[in-house]
Amino acid sequence: MDDLDFEIIKRLQTDGRTSYTDISEDLGITVGTVRNRVQRLIENQILKIVGVVNPFKTGSPSVTIFGLKVRLQKLDNVIKKLVAIPEVRFVAASTGVYDLYVEVITSSNEELYRVMKNDISQIDGIESMESSLLLEIFKQSYDWEVGSQTSQQ
Template sequence: MRKLDKKDLLILGYLQDNGRYSYSQIAKMLKVSEGTVRSRINQMLKDRVFEFVIHTNPNKIGLNVQAIIGISTKLGKHEEIAAQLKEFPQVRFVGAFSGTHDLIIQAYFKSNEELMDFANKKLASIEGIESEEINVELKQYKDTFSYVPENDDTVI
């Protein structure tokens, strides 16, 4: 993979600002050709620098309960448990962490009852989970997938 330069970061910034910008719109803003934008975007997609996704608001589709669940596992079991957790449709994120919990997941549910069912039946049935700590989101202050620094001269 080639190193990203400032132009690549600017393209990413425009796409994060508005994923519906056309290549020609971005080209005009950067004062380059549409072909330059197209080839850079295609190369970044090929290099898996980013992907196009739709970020849905969970509340708007009936998923009113967000939980961050910390899971402690038996030694040597976190890979196997993570593989099982990835298969649940409620789970949006699974990661291994240092600290109090071996795994942390983010999951969405229609109700507190659905969350309780998930914890008491689905998580409880996974061999190797020693404990879980459930944190329910009360209020959200920020939810973004923007990682490109603004006005940064740093080249990655």
Template sequence: MTRKPAAQDTSESTGKPPVVLDEVSKHIIEQLQQDGRRSYAAIGKAVGLSEAAVRQRVQRLLDSGLVQIVAVTDPLQLGFLRQAMIGVTVSGDAQRVADELAGLPEIEYVVITAGSFDLLVEVVCRDDDQLLEVINRRIRSLEAVTGTETFVYLKLRKQTYAWGTR
């Protein structure tokens, strides 16, 4: 239920051109998005390549940093009953505050934004007491933080990792 790690910077901010994928690579990624443990032979059958060719392509995708294969857990099944998105307003350097918040273990996701908030922070906590602790003692205690607004998740209706291939 938590987002998987994303690239730290966009191609725009890194100065690198965006990666252009051919249709076969996109199809391989789609196969892995459906099941990250799918065999190279099964993927090869689906995309029309040999097992060795799929293995090489997947390795190039991994080596380039374009693709990560990770296990995604369900926080509810692990006893983390409270998830929330917290909008954070800061004075001064938002990147410094983002870096500080990214170091907190309860925080799963940190984004520097434009708009009403300077940062959006996703937290996964055992319960409301831990959420209160994170907000009051970990986030609001940072000198540059001038305000927060918390959006508690009631029910997750959709989560997908299928971007970039369609």
């Protein structure tokens, strides 16, 4: 990745619907260059362009964050099984109290209970889990500074 890639990403973070023409004019490059670079960033799983919704306003009022302690020799298998659960929207390894953080979005508390009981708790290697039900989202931002080629050296 070079500085041009970071500039393209920065514009798409602000508004994922920004046209390649607008980006090319803003950066003084061709539309084809923007298209090719965006495609490469997507293929390399550096960039994903999506519509982000607030689950509380779209009929999914149960948003829960789980902190999981996992037997480290089973970590890869636990991650693989968590990722396969449709209601799981986010899985991240971490340092500190928990080995993994997992976000689960369901349409009701009954559905959340089913996912906890029938899916998550059945995964071999999870030693303990704690959950926090989110009540409201006050900030959901995706336009953080991605850096540049020179800052990564």
